[in-house]
Amino acid sequence: MQRTRGSGRILRNTTLILLALLWAVPTWLVLVNASVPAGDYSGSPHWWPQGFGLFDNMAQAWDRARLGPAMGNSLLYAVTSSLLAILLAVMAAFAAVVMPVRRRTLWFWLIYSGALLPLQVFLRPLFLSYANLDLYDMQLGLVLVYAAIAVPFAFFIMRNYAMTLPREVIEAARIDGASWWRLFWQIHVPLSKSAMVAAFVFQFVAVWNDMLFGITLSASRNIRPVMAALAELQGVYTSVGPPVVLGGAILVSLPTVVLFFCAQRFFVNSLKLTR
Amino acid sequence: MSTSTTRPASGAGRQEPDGPTPTESRARPSAPRDVAARRAALRDRLASGGFLAPAVLLVGALLLAPFAATLWRSFSDDHRNPGFAGLDNYTLFFTNENLVRSVENTLMWVAGTVILPCALGLAIACMTDATRWSRFARLCVVAPYALSGAAVAVVWNFVLSSDGALNQLVAALGFDPPSQGWLLEWPGNTVVLILANTWQATGVAVILFLVGLQGIAPETLEAASLDGASPWQRFRHVVLPQLRPVSIIVIGMSLANGLKSFDLIWVLTRGGPGRSTETLAVSMYQETFLLQHEGAGAAIAVVLTLIVLAASWLYLRRQLDAKGD
Numbered sequence: 001m002q003r004t005r006g007s008g009r010i011l012r013n014t015t016l017i018l019l020a021l022l023w024a025v026p027t028w029l030v031l032v033n034a035s036v037p038a039g040d041y042s043g044s045p046h047w048w049p050q051g052f053g054l055f056d057n058m059a060q061a062w063d064r065a066r067l068g069p070a071m072g073n074s075l076l077y078a079v080t081s082s083l084l085a086i087l088l089a090v091m092a093a094f095a096a097v098v099m100p101v102r103r104r105t106l107w108f109w110l111i112y113s114g115a116l117l118p119l120q121v122f123l124r125p126l127f128l129s130y131a132n133l134d135l136y137d138m139q140l141g142l143v144l145v146y147a148a149i150a151v152p153f154a155f156f157i158m159r160n161y162a163m164t165l166p167r168e169v170i171e172a173a174r175i176d177g178a179s180w181w182r183l184f185w186q187i188h189v190p191l192s193k194s195a196m197v198a199a200f201v202f203q204f205v206a207v208w209n210d211m212l213f214g215i216t217l218s219a220s221r222n223i224r225p226v227m228a229a230l231a232e233l234q235g236v237y238t239s240v241g242p243p244v245v246l247g248g249a250i251l252v253s254l255p256t257v258v259l260f261f262c263a264q265r266f267f268v269n270s271l272k273l274t275r
Numbered sequence: 276m277s278t279s280t281t282r283p284a285s286g287a288g289r290q291e292p293d294g295p296t297p298t299e300s301r302a303r304p305s306a307p308r309d310v311a312a313r314r315a316a317l318r319d320r321l322a323s324g325g326f327l328a329p330a331v332l333l334v335g336a337l338l339l340a341p342f343a344a345t346l347w348r349s350f351s352d353d354h355r356n357p358g359f360a361g362l363d364n365y366t367l368f369f370t371n372e373n374l375v376r377s378v379e380n381t382l383m384w385v386a387g388t389v390i391l392p393c394a395l396g397l398a399i400a401c402m403t404d405a406t407r408w409s410r411f412a413r414l415c416v417v418a419p420y421a422l423s424g425a426a427v428a429v430v431w432n433f434v435l436s437s438d439g440a441l442n443q444l445v446a447a448l449g450f451d452p453p454s455q456g457w458l459l460e461w462p463g464n465t466v467v468l469i470l471a472n473t474w475q476a477t478g479v480a481v482i483l484f485l486v487g488l489q490g491i492a493p494e495t496l497e498a499a500s501l502d503g504a505s506p507w508q509r510f511r512h513v514v515l516p517q518l519r520p521v522s523i524i525v526i527g528m529s530l531a532n533g534l535k536s537f538d539l540i541w542v543l544t545r546g547g548p549g550r551s552t553e554t555l556a557v558s559m560y561q562e563t564f565l566l567q568h569e570g571a572g573a574a575i576a577v578v579l580t581l582i583v584l585a586a587s588w589l590y591l592r593r594q595l596d597a598k599g600d
């Protein structure tokens with residue numbers, strides 16, 4: 001009995017170590033080679049640190065691929081479109097759960113259906129109408145499309161959260177004659193704050209990491225989001241050298257990685273809410 | 276105003292004094308209260324409409340209307356003045372070898388994204404415990420989840436390129452690196468792409484399974500060990516059934532993400548060489564924006580939608596059952 005237990009533990013630990021190595025090796029190689037000064041890169045990957053040029057490499061990537069404006073754009077898109085989407089979603093969830101609405105199921109599916117469709121079905125018509133409406137290659141156009149993409153899932157989170165909130169407070173305030181507008185801002189929004197933060201983190205990461213809309217609905221370097229710029233940097237891989245490209249990849253990933261590890265609790269909560 | 280007098284308002288449980296005959300119900304004494312109640316109900320409905328409208332309008336204008344346009348476009352041909360083409364664009368799935376390859380690749384992605392991240396995520400979530408080194412092992416697996424598809428492509432390009440790390444490792448171990456490279460020969464290149472996707476996607480499965488494991492009552496495990504169940508039996512008959520709800524979410528999520536994955540393939544191979552690594556998501560972009568076959572691209576988008584919807588049905592059904600309302 002004792003022996004089988006011991007051998008089971010050894011088996012388990014070896015598997016775990018092997019899996020962890022499999023995952024850690026690419027990460028390690030990226031960190032090491034992004035730190036090799038670009039001039040010292042010998043043509044084949046380094047397995048151990050040699051010199052420290054991470055910041056120089058990042059600075060080169062920043063200049064070569066104009067990562068600076070792209071990161072500024074993505075920050076703008078991610079913050080404004082997430083805020084807009086969450087405001088609209090929490091309003092719709094308030095109406096769908098708290099207010100007397102007929103055909104709740106219809107409204108739910110009308111908004112939520114957007115989350116089920118693959119992005120590819122929107123691309124061509126959006127591209128055409130953006131070209132007609134002078135929204136193509138405009139910051140406003142990207143903010144609108146990112147907000148529209150974010151609304152359905154944010155609505156789903158906010159609605160599921162709203163259904164767990166106690167109804168008595170709202171009903172009491174309603175009997176006291178408070179308007180829906182006041183109920184929404186003074187009771188519903190404060191109560192929903194934690195789910196709103198979770199949805200914000202979730203949508204911020206989704207917008208920051210998007211590339212498809214970036215390459216479809218924008219072209220110029222001062223409009224496009226950051227992942228489109230990274231794709232371009234990858235396209236000149238051989239001329240700038242791996243350390244610079246990897247440094248650029250680390251640079252553009254920093255915001256989401258930091259957010260992810262700071263807000264892991266929110267991630268888990270927002271994922272749990274999707275049940 | 277006409278709706279409030281012709282239709283009974285469905286306010287929150289308000290009693291509508293509808294008399295047996297219309298003339299009676301309009302009797303003098305009850306009329307003002309009746310009208311006031313109807314007005315209040317109408318106001319509530321208008322207010323709720325106002326709260327719903329912004330979200331509905333944005334989703335309708337930027338998502339549902341384009342979807343309808345794509346659906347419509349998929350039935351037109353790609354001539355200079357597109358005419359009605361019936362199902363011609365859809366028959367391309369049987370005649371065009373690029374699309375056949377794309378469907379094959381998509382099916383490989385479906386299989387790969389359901390089996391690998393879910394099985395590995397479950398294994399890692401179950402094998403790690405609270406000890407420090409196993410928490411570190413878990414962190415190694417979870418960390419890539421924070422990267423974008425484009426960043427993952429950059430990482431794997433570095434590993435897989437001909438003077439990359441993998442070939443170096445293979446050579447150091449005394450083998451010959453494959454002369455074809457890792458991303459040139461089908462079906463190996465699609466398998467490699469799926470593995471790169473697994474590297475990124477397993478993290479979220481680990482997190483979700485950990486959440487699920489925390490929800491398992493320790494008494495059930497204790498009871499099973501008192502009954503003399505082996506660790507495997509405990510896992511198989513106590514843990515696994517209780518993980519069912521979370522497993523459905525994990526499978527549904529990785530399926531949807533796998534079907535939609537575009538960035539990784541696009542940055543790493545552009546669907547090539549010779550369109551051999553395209554999935555439907557990439558083929559749609561290729562046909563629509565690079566080859567100017569908008570009808571074919573629209574048909575691919577519609578087929579992709581059908582596959583995604585069929586895959587989502589798995590956990591949508593639960594949503595309908597539980598909160599269909």
